[in-house]
Structure formats: C-alpha cells, structure tokens
Amino acid sequence: MTEDSKPVRAILSINQLKKGMTIISYVGFNEKYQSITEETSTFIKHNFKNSRARISRQNKELDIGVEQIAPGDTLHRIYKLPPELKKLTAVNEKLVQALMRRGFMKFEVIKPVETQEPAVKKPLTKKQEAFERSKAQANKFVNQLKENVGTHNQASQAVENIMDNARKGKVSYSGVTEYVDVITTNSSAEAMSAILSLKESDQTYDHCIDVGVIFQTSYLKILKSKGRKSIFENEAQALLGAFLHDFGKSKVPKDILDSTVRFERDSQEMQLMQSHPVFAVELLAGMGMTDDIINMAHYHHIKQDTSINSCYPKGVSYDEVIYETRLIAIIDVYQALVGKRKYKKSWNPPAAMRYLDALAGVEFDMDVWDDFMQVMGLYPKGSLVELNDSSAAFVMSISEADPEKPQVVVVRNAAGEELTHHTLLDLQEEKDIEIVKDLDVMEVFGKDAMEVFTKINIS
Ligand SMILES: [Fe+2]
Ligand SMILES: [Fe+2]
Structure with a gap:
C-alpha cells in the first residue's frame, strides 16, 4: 500500500456517510441521548453490546462499558465496537437511514481508498437500475409538483372566471385552454394530482382542477394497462372535458355555490345545486363539446344503484353512463373527501381509498373502481x-x-x-x-x- 492510498480517518456528519466507509466511533447524538431515559438506555445496552461508552454522570465524565449505562446519563461517544456489530459499522444506505431515524448524528469513520479516488463504476444489476430509475422519477415528481403549484392556482382562477362569465351570459372556455395546453405539454397532471392532499382547496374551482388532473392521469394509465383507445380526440380534450364536468354550476347563484352550509334535502338551494348536471348539457353543447364530454357533465352523479338519494338527475339508466363518466364519478367523490377545506375535516388519501372501496358495486361500477384502484394504489402518491x-x-x-x-x-x-x-x-x-x-x-x-x-x- 502506498503512502497516499492509506485509508483516512475522519469525523463526518450523517449526511456525509458513504457506502464502503467503516464507523469506528459514534460521536454525535441528538437530545434524546442527553439525560437518557430507561428506554434509550436499554436500547443502547442491547444494540451496542460489548462496546465502550463515554458518558457524563452527575457532572463527571466516565469511560464505561455500555452495559453500565444508566438512565440520566448523557452520552458522548460509543466506541470499540466489537467485530460482531458489523451491521452498525459497515456503512450502507440502510444503515444511514436507520441511524438517521435513531438520532445518531456524527461518526468517526475510516474512509476506504476507493471513496477518495474516482470510483471505478461497476455495472448496475437490473434491480439496481430499476431502483435508480425510481429515485429519479420520485425527484422529478417532487420538482414537477413544486413547479406546478402556481399553474394549479392559475388554472383554478381561470375556471372561476369562465364560470363567472357564463353566469353573466358569456359562455366560452377559452380562458382555460392555455392551462390545458401547459399541463398536457409538460405531462405534469400526475404531479399536480398530489397537490390536493398538501394544501387547502376550495370546493368548486380547485375541485375542477384536481378532478381534471386525477382523471387525466388515471385514465391514461388505465388505457395503457388495458391496451385500450381513448375516446377523446387528444389528451387536451380529455383534460378539458374533466375540468368542465361541473360547468353546469355556473348556472347556480354564487352564494349558494360557495356556501359551506349543508342544505336541506328538498330545499330550493339543494334542488338548484343538483340541477348542475342538467344545466351543463345545453352550455357544453353550445360550446361545441362532444357527446362524451357532455355525458361526463350530465351523468357524473348517477350511481350504479340509481335509487340512492345522492343519485341525480333522476330517471336515467346506468347503461347510459359511459366508462369515462363512471370513472370521473369516483374521482369526484375522492376529491371531495381528500380536499382540505377550512370548515370540514378532510380524509387522508388511503382512508378515502378504503371508504370508496366499500362503495364499489353499490355507488360505483366495480370494474371501473378496480381499474382506478390499480393505478392509484391503496396509498396514492403523496400520502x-x-x-x-x-x-x-x-x-x-x-x-x-x-x-x-x-x-x-x-x-x-x-x-x-x-x-x-x-x-x-x-x-x-x-x-x-x-x-x-x-x-x-x-x-x-x-x-x-x-x-x-x-x-x-x-x-
Ligand atoms: Fe358535480
Ligand atoms: Fe364535481
């Protein structure tokens, strides 16, 4: 071994640990190790058996075997770890993660020669390659979400504007097409779907955006996994159609729409609210929307069991409800449950998935639900x-x-x-x-x- 290829000792913080290094002493700890509890003392004795420890006890520094550690001691160093504790000394990703969770912060390590020289890269196995891809995808997901919080807000504002305009008789959807294009061009719908569980949203406009991006994401994945063709001309149309599923609400007075009070079942307000699917038909037809997009707006509150109270409009057969509408009906409820509002307790995504699972076959089409659950997972991304x-x-x-x-x-x-x-x-x-x-x-x-x-x- 030449002089400059000798291993080097160093004190490193947790973030600097690298695979291949060997920990010889644990030298930095979080506050849990100051005046330690019974539980922490047992944990150290159990896991660092036969090692030495430097501690303070009643203002005295002591050098003891870890088996003598007692509640109330403050830990400064664990060292002389015996060879059988290799799983606590040989650095790898799993160990770093475990150390981090346990509050170990600084270490004296031996850096192997390899980590100081440009590493000769070994080819990755298929499994490692897949994991590297997952890491890159996860980082991309986070970045896309970060970059699109603004787009989500603006798109939601645009939906509010087109609804306000429609209320005044100016029916046009051109204000939202810009956002539809941005989202489809950047393929950012999936990352935008996770915004729902991370911030407060309003019950109408953010709702339309959330439902839109979740629909777009899950629909495309379902088509891919089933080898089926989209019924929409292109991705932008699918997203636009989903954004507009509640466009009929532009015929509902704003004070009723934005109200956080639950209206009585047969009240005039409730009847108006429940007319939004019917209002949408004429509006969307006037905007030149396809029959499929109109079906989504008209029938997204139709339940499989049409006798259910929350099923409207009445008198429609479930056979008239196309697959895409059955899918958006599920997403509509999912968004309403998970959406964070000031006045209601929201559901976390996995709990909402379990709740919806119980309704499948009664309120929702079981096959469509299975497709949706397959692509969303029991723990949707961002949970x-x-x-x-x-x-x-x-x-x-x-x-x-x-x-x-x-x-x-x-x-x-x-x-x-x-x-x-x-x-x-x-x-x-x-x-x-x-x-x-x-x-x-x-x-x-x-x-x-x-x-x-x-x-x-x-x-
Ligand atoms: Fe609706
Ligand atoms: Fe809706």
Whole structure:
C-alpha cells in the first residue's frame, strides 16, 4: 500500500456517510441521548453490546462499558465496537437511514481508498437500475409538483372566471385552454394530482382542477394497462372535458355555490345545486363539446344503484353512463373527501381509498373502481404514513406487485426531527419496515406540508 492510498480517518456528519466507509466511533447524538431515559438506555445496552461508552454522570465524565449505562446519563461517544456489530459499522444506505431515524448524528469513520479516488463504476444489476430509475422519477415528481403549484392556482382562477362569465351570459372556455395546453405539454397532471392532499382547496374551482388532473392521469394509465383507445380526440380534450364536468354550476347563484352550509334535502338551494348536471348539457353543447364530454357533465352523479338519494338527475339508466363518466364519478367523490377545506375535516388519501372501496358495486361500477384502484394504489402518491419505527414518510410510488408496500421517503424521524437527507425506501425490499397507519398531513405538518414535501431531494 502506498503512502497516499492509506485509508483516512475522519469525523463526518450523517449526511456525509458513504457506502464502503467503516464507523469506528459514534460521536454525535441528538437530545434524546442527553439525560437518557430507561428506554434509550436499554436500547443502547442491547444494540451496542460489548462496546465502550463515554458518558457524563452527575457532572463527571466516565469511560464505561455500555452495559453500565444508566438512565440520566448523557452520552458522548460509543466506541470499540466489537467485530460482531458489523451491521452498525459497515456503512450502507440502510444503515444511514436507520441511524438517521435513531438520532445518531456524527461518526468517526475510516474512509476506504476507493471513496477518495474516482470510483471505478461497476455495472448496475437490473434491480439496481430499476431502483435508480425510481429515485429519479420520485425527484422529478417532487420538482414537477413544486413547479406546478402556481399553474394549479392559475388554472383554478381561470375556471372561476369562465364560470363567472357564463353566469353573466358569456359562455366560452377559452380562458382555460392555455392551462390545458401547459399541463398536457409538460405531462405534469400526475404531479399536480398530489397537490390536493398538501394544501387547502376550495370546493368548486380547485375541485375542477384536481378532478381534471386525477382523471387525466388515471385514465391514461388505465388505457395503457388495458391496451385500450381513448375516446377523446387528444389528451387536451380529455383534460378539458374533466375540468368542465361541473360547468353546469355556473348556472347556480354564487352564494349558494360557495356556501359551506349543508342544505336541506328538498330545499330550493339543494334542488338548484343538483340541477348542475342538467344545466351543463345545453352550455357544453353550445360550446361545441362532444357527446362524451357532455355525458361526463350530465351523468357524473348517477350511481350504479340509481335509487340512492345522492343519485341525480333522476330517471336515467346506468347503461347510459359511459366508462369515462363512471370513472370521473369516483374521482369526484375522492376529491371531495381528500380536499382540505377550512370548515370540514378532510380524509387522508388511503382512508378515502378504503371508504370508496366499500362503495364499489353499490355507488360505483366495480370494474371501473378496480381499474382506478390499480393505478392509484391503496396509498396514492403523496400520502403521508407512519412506519413501524414511528417515523413519518411520504409515499412516492405505488407497487403493483404488493399495494401494501409502496416506495416511501422518510421525512421525519421517530424523535420528531425533520430530515434533511432523504433516501428512497422500497418497502418490498425492506422486510423489517412496514406502514402501520395513515397520517393526516395537515395534523402533522400544518401549513408547512407543501414545503416539507417539495424539499424532498433523494440522493
Ligand atoms: Fe358535480
Ligand atoms: Fe364535481
């Protein structure tokens, strides 16, 4: 070994750890390791068996075996880890993730020669290549979402404007075509669909945009997986049609439309609200929309069981409701459940999926529901979940093989600290990590939800 190819010792923070390095001491800890609890003391004794520790106890620094650690001690260093603890010393992505969750911050390491020289790249296996692709896609998803929050707001404003104009007798959809074009050209509908669960939205205009982008995304994926053809002339028409599904609401007075009060079942207000599908027929026909787009606006509140109260207009056979309308009917309810409004508690996406699953076959077409669930997953992208080590993670991609095990990114560790270093975990590969419950993103992050999500940068 030549002089300059000797391994180098260094003190590194968690973000600087790289695969191939060896940890020789743990030297930085979060506040959980100051005046430690019974539980933390047991955890250290159990996991660092036969190692040495430097601690403070009653203002005295002591050098002890970890088995002597006691509640109340403050930990400064764990070192002399025996060879059988290789899983705590050999750095790899899984270890870094675990250390981060456990609040270990600084380490004395030996850098191997390879990490200092330009690495000779080994060809990746197929599995590694697929994982690298997933990481790139997840980062792209986050960036696209970040870049399109503005477009979402503007498009929503444009829908409000065309509805206001229609209310005044000026019927035109030209104000929204610009956004339809931007979204279809940039293929950003999928990333925009996750905005729904990250910020507050209004019940009419944001609703139209959310329903539109979710429809566009899921419809295209369903067509691809089934090898079917779109009924729309092009993608822009599909998106436009979905945006306009509630255009009939432009005939409903604004104070009724924007009201947050629940109207009585047979009240005049409710009757007006429930007329919006019928109002849409003439409006959309006047705008030169196709029969299919009109079907979506006219029949999106028709339930499979047409005797259900919330099914309107009455007297329509379910046979008249085309596939695309049956799909938008599901998305319409999904958006209403997940949409965050000031006056109602919203559902998180996985809970909404489970609720809708129970309605399939009664309110919704079972086959269409199956298609939708297949592409959305049980944990739609952007859902926040809690893992079995109490950390919080965002779902980044769904798994067709096992819908219970998507790919996730941990954003907050068990100690409640936000992470600045993000890694993608494939729950199909990580056998000891699993989702234990859904989290309400607003309850966990409040107004910062969007910021926490858009800061994700997977390395
Ligand atoms: Fe509607
Ligand atoms: Fe709607």
